[in-house]
Amino acid sequence: MLDAFSRTVVSADAKGAAIGSEDLADLRKYVADANKRIDATLAITQNVSCIAADAVAGMVCENTGLTQPGGHCYPTRRMAACLRDGEIILRYVSYALLAGDPSVLEDRCLNGLKETYLALGVPTSNAIRAVEIMKIATVAIMTETNTGRKMFKGINSGSGAQCQDIASEAASYFDLVIEALR
Ligand SMILES: CCC1=C(C)/C(=C/C2=NC(=C\c3[nH]c(/C=C4\NC(=O)[C@H](C)[C@H]4CC)c(C)c3CCC(=O)O)/C(CCC(=O)O)=C2C)NC1=O
Numbered sequence: 001m002l003d004a005f006s007r008t009v010v011s012a013d014a015k016g017a018a019i020g021s022e023d024l025a026d027l028r029k030y031v032a033d034a035n036k037r038i039d040a041t042l043a044i045t046q047n048v049s050c051i052a053a054d055a056v057a058g059m060v061c062e063n064t065g066l067t068q069p070g071g072h073c074y075p076t077r078r079m080a081a082c083l084r085d086g087e088i089i090l091r092y093v094s095y096a097l098l099a100g101d102p103s104v105l106e107d108r109c110l111n112g113l114k115e116t117y118l119a120l121g122v123p124t125s126n127a128i129r130a131v132e133i134m135k136i137a138t139v140a141i142m143t144e145t146n147t148g149r150k151m152f153k154g155i156n157s158g159s160g161a162q163c164q165d166i167a168s169e170a171a172s173y174f175d176l177v178i179e180a181l182r
Contacts, residue, residue: 004030004100030100033166037098040166043141044094051141052086055133059126072122082122086130089177093138096173097166105173110180117181124181131181135174142167 012019060066066073073079092109096102142163
């Protein structure tokens with residue numbers, strides 16, 4: 001994982017070129033957005049267990065067989081593994097968001113995840129649904145549109161409307177998770 005600054009240097013060096021003014025303009029935007037990025041990362045890290053538990057509960061409500069004998073959230077050992085996986089995915093999405101770079105998510109979390117699920121018989125379609133719900137909840141918290149959900153801690157009040165860009169970026173990392181499980 002490289003931060004935006006190191007990445008600019010490494011890629012200029014690889015081309016044997018000077019650092020371009022466009023690259024510097026991108027870095028200027030990265031710095032200008034840094035506080036939003038930190039707030040948006042906090043929106044995930046302060047709500048990890050609520051987001052994961054809410055998403056898994058929603059997924060189970062839509063597929064009640066999952067918690068019956070033979071379902072893949074039964075018995076409690078598997079339910080615990082499922083909730084833990086939701087939290088792991090959120091943690092890696094938060095890393096990607098803070099870095100502005102999904103490579104750590106891809107290398108350490110998604111690489112081999114689908115194969116692991118297939119080997120263990122974890123239903124990927126249900127896992128994808130849980131990730132979709134986590135994505136919706138995360139975007140709602142970041143843009144402060146999570147009306148009626150009192151359990152989530154919001155981010156700096158009033159900043160929600162300005163966090164649309166960073167919320168879209170976070171959404172794109174959840175999409176990478178969904179793609180990896182398809
Ligand atoms: C590096 C980051 C990392 C990831 C991503 C990870 C995932 C991961 N999830 C696992 C299991 C599991 N994952 C689930 C998840 C689910 N079951 C469902 O029905 C739902 C669809 C879904 C939750 C949304 C379950 C039930 C198991 C246990 C499967 C079993 O042992 O039968 C396992 C097998 C080992 C274990 O049980 O701990 C791994 C490696 N471990 C890691 O260290």
